[in-house]
Amino acid sequence: MTLRQPPSPGPHAGGRPRDADRTAEILRAALDLVEEVGFRQVTVERVAARTGVAKTTIYRRWPNVSVLVTEAFLAEVTALVPVDETLTAREALRGSMHALVRVFQGRDGQILRGLLGQAQTDEVLRESLLHRWLTPRRQLGLEVVRHGKQSGELDKNLDEDVVIDALYGPLYYRLMMPYAPLSEAYADEVLRQVFAGLEPPASDPVRPAP
């Protein structure tokens, strides 16, 4: 059984090394094809044809199209930005939600949708996306929430995971079940309502004027 791994980092073990140019071309072609013909129509055969590479050259590196597109996608998406410590939790979360909305609105959002769709029936892909896409991003959010709790900005009794889910869950929900379009304004509204809670302000000047 072949390892089907990208050339292991570190010293080269012997034999002709994998051609890095080929790798790059294939990754590029995979993403371009997703954009042009849609995730479902991206096949190993098509990627090979597009790049002029033999199918074996692809299968040597990735076991199937989903994994190939995942790698290509993760290599393309902008790196994680570490949290700016000078911001309030609310500001930090807002910035991060906006960034996610912008990703979702672009070609990467369409690719991610395809991948998440595929992942629903592909255990391996699901694990991969959880570990390489979702978890690192959640960690940043959780960190922000933890800081907010320590600083007194957020309620000490909050379950951090639930906070993240309440803020980001709706964004993924709208990505995948698009009954209405995503926008930064939408993200702002989610943020506002979740921060404020659903009940009317206790101090409401509802007490009528005498």
Next chain:
Amino acid sequence: MTLRQPPSPGPHAGGRPRDADRTAEILRAALDLVEEVGFRQVTVERVAARTGVAKTTIYRRWPNVSVLVTEAFLAEVTALVPVDETLTAREALRGSMHALVRVFQGRDGQILRGLLGQAQTDEVLRESLLHRWLTPRRQLGLEVVRHGKQSGELDKNLDEDVVIDALYGPLYYRLMMPYAPLSEAYADEVLRQVFAGLEPPASDPVRPAP
């Protein structure tokens, strides 16, 4: 061009009518197969083999497996329960969220996952699920929120869609990106935090140290 419609309601046009037993067998087999071999492995060919029915008999009724499974799924899931008007909005939403969690935990949850996954790359299926699964359920929720606003239980300034997203979004999020298991307790915690908001109780800092 074949119509590929379920027997049109209304008077029978002539010719031998479709066999309702066949229809039922096929629907049953489709769901059983999803359970046994997973959504991806359910093919028209396999459903035909399992039921001893000809492929044409299936294609005459549904244009492809996704639609077939969708119909089977929608026919299986328990009907919508109209809102109990005597409950508070919070109680009504809690009951509905629990019901959804229970669906997600069972075989129907797995089927829905497969369908939603497929829908990410299948426009027609996506529309179908939006109209026949999601929207009716959203409507009930929106109704509850509207009532709550009218009764003064909920803040008048809330965007009803956003409320629903903040409560149900996390549930779909955990269904499809299962970094942790779903449970009714989790639903309760989402409900609690979203209702209360994220900020510490206003009266807290007021209590001065004696």
Next chain:
Amino acid sequence: MTLRQPPSPGPHAGGRPRDADRTAEILRAALDLVEEVGFRQVTVERVAARTGVAKTTIYRRWPNVSVLVTEAFLAEVTALVPVDETLTAREALRGSMHALVRVFQGRDGQILRGLLGQAQTDEVLRESLLHRWLTPRRQLGLEVVRHGKQSGELDKNLDEDVVIDALYGPLYYRLMMPYAPLSEAYADEVLRQVFAGLEPPASDPVRPAP
């Protein structure tokens, strides 16, 4: 397991019948390709491309190229001619050897060569050729030899199989190990020498020099 048989003779069992035109086209293309590109280059893929038929349509009928070409070959070669009882054994054998030489010299000879070559490492093909090509032809020859023995034309002590081998073996030998070309004259010479035996005429040494 599919039977991979040409449509069974007799009444049609149900389902759409195989298209006899397709079958004929494929058989024709197979032979043409053997002629044009050589036995080794004939692949299912190429036959499919040439005929505009799907690969499955070929695999439904024949399990591999060798069998396909065998069928095509056997369908093409002229039918067995029953022995003419009015001829002497020698005349009958001579006619049959000439006919075989003529086959060997034409395109069918090249095809047969390829098939016999393949058969050396393909048990199934070998059996097939033995039963469908070789044995029926041997039977005719054996019959002639038997008649010859009965009529007194041939020695009663002959082993019929050995007679056939001695006459036809050299022809196959020259087909497959072509150190020199085949011709009807060659067949005549084989016939002459085998009939006469290798030793000098017994009466020769008897003629004393006057």
Next chain:
Amino acid sequence: MTLRQPPSPGPHAGGRPRDADRTAEILRAALDLVEEVGFRQVTVERVAARTGVAKTTIYRRWPNVSVLVTEAFLAEVTALVPVDETLTAREALRGSMHALVRVFQGRDGQILRGLLGQAQTDEVLRESLLHRWLTPRRQLGLEVVRHGKQSGELDKNLDEDVVIDALYGPLYYRLMMPYAPLSEAYADEVLRQVFAGLEPPASDPVRPAP
């Protein structure tokens, strides 16, 4: 362009010389593999894997598997035995036919069958086998026949090639179209009938008494 020649005889031209051990190992492995898995399954890849040698090391010496196996085969088969001049032609031919039958019955026979099969569709291999296997053996036979003619043992009018074909053709015929097994007894019977001819003895006291 690589020469792909066995190490050229004569002085070594410069650079590291080929490792004779490797050559021997490869030849051995090739024959063993023919025996174990059959001619068709012997691939360069497999020979390389078995010997732990790189594919290039094989391709540097032989252009393809057939040639490799041919070399290995020719190196293995027992050398030609010069004709014993004290024997009659018949005795010499009988010994040689028996020797050939014994080769055909052993592992070398199976290898030769594979090679001859392959040669039907491989011009180069065919030439190679003709020159290196067949022709030298024919020469010995022709020599014997020539002697026999000179000594008066054989008819002066015989075509020597045809004699050889009539005696050895049947043996190759039975090797490659094995409708019945080969044996030394069979060779004897061929020899007997071909020497005696097919017609009844002229002096047969068949003429009945009146």
Next chain:
DNA sequence: GGCTAAGCGAGACGGTACGTCTAGTCTTGGG
């Protein structure tokens, strides 16, 4: 009771893609 339109099982058909295999060549790094 016969006519007719459609349903039905069976299975052929043109396609597309799969993932694997082998051929023969090329490219490393190290003798």
Next chain:
DNA sequence: CCCAAGACTAGACGTACCGTCTCGCTTAGCC
């Protein structure tokens, strides 16, 4: 120049499903 290792292009393999298309037969419902 040799060697081991292994990447590379090329192309065929045989299989699985797709969705469509005949076949010959069955079955309701209307005339």
